[in-house]
Amino acid sequence: MYILGISCYYHDSAAAIIKDGVLIAASEEERFSRKKHDFGFPQKAIDFCLEQAGITAQDLDHVVFYEKPLEKFERILMTTLQTFPKSWGVFRESMIAWFNEKLWIKGEILTKLDIPDNKLLFVEHHLSHAASAFFCSPYEEAAILTVDGVGEWTTTTVGKGTAVWTTLPDGSPSTQTSNGIDLFRELKFP
Incomplete structure (x- = not known):
C-alpha cells in the first residue's frame, strides 16, 4: 500500500511516501525551489517522492493531507473574533491566506495529482503527527x-x-x- 502525505500553506511544505509502513522518500519543497521555508504547494517534493518510489500518482492507494482545513478555519475564526478588535491584523492576514489558497486545497490536490476523490483523506493535525511517527516505526x-x-x-x-x-x-x-x-x-x- 502506497500512501503519500502532503503538508503545505503553513510553513515548510513537504511530501513523504510510505509503502506498507516503510518510508520510501520524504522532502521539503525548499530543497527544490531554493526558497527558505517555502510554504507553497509541494509539487517538486511530491514528484521526487513518486520518482523514488518508482510509481505515478495513479498508483497511490491514499493521499493524506496533514490537517482538516475547515476545522482549522473554524478555530481561526472563533479565536480572532473573540479577541476582536485587537486581533484585526491577524484576522486580516489569515483571511487573505485562507481565501487565496487554504480553502481550495482539496481541488488543488485532486487536480494536480489527477487522482479520484476517494483516494484523498484529510486527517486531524495531531493524528498526522502520530501516524507519521508510529506507522514508520518497527x-x-x-x-x-x-x-x-x-x-x-x-x-x-x-x-x-x-x-x-x-x-x-x-x-x-x-x-x-x-x-x-x-x-x-x-x-x-x-
Missing part, C-alpha cells in the same frame, strides 16, 4: 503522545497505535490487517 503496538502548539483545536494527545502490515501472496492487503491509532485524550486550545 513496532506493532505503542503508546503515543503528541505535543504541539495547536492543530485544529488540539494541543496535546495521548493514544495507542496498532499496526500489522500483512499482504496475501498475490500482494493484495489481508483482511486481517488491523492498522489504527486510537486517541484516548485530547487537550484543546485555548
Whole structure:
C-alpha cells in the first residue's frame, strides 16, 4: 500500500511516501525551489517522492493531507473574533491566506495529482503527527503522545497505535490487517 502525505500553506511544505509502513522518500519543497521555508504547494517534493518510489500518482492507494482545513478555519475564526478588535491584523492576514489558497486545497490536490476523490483523506493535525511517527516505526503496538502548539483545536494527545502490515501472496492487503491509532485524550486550545 502506497500512501503519500502532503503538508503545505503553513510553513515548510513537504511530501513523504510510505509503502506498507516503510518510508520510501520524504522532502521539503525548499530543497527544490531554493526558497527558505517555502510554504507553497509541494509539487517538486511530491514528484521526487513518486520518482523514488518508482510509481505515478495513479498508483497511490491514499493521499493524506496533514490537517482538516475547515476545522482549522473554524478555530481561526472563533479565536480572532473573540479577541476582536485587537486581533484585526491577524484576522486580516489569515483571511487573505485562507481565501487565496487554504480553502481550495482539496481541488488543488485532486487536480494536480489527477487522482479520484476517494483516494484523498484529510486527517486531524495531531493524528498526522502520530501516524507519521508510529506507522514508520518497527513496532506493532505503542503508546503515543503528541505535543504541539495547536492543530485544529488540539494541543496535546495521548493514544495507542496498532499496526500489522500483512499482504496475501498475490500482494493484495489481508483482511486481517488491523492498522489504527486510537486517541484516548485530547487537550484543546485555548
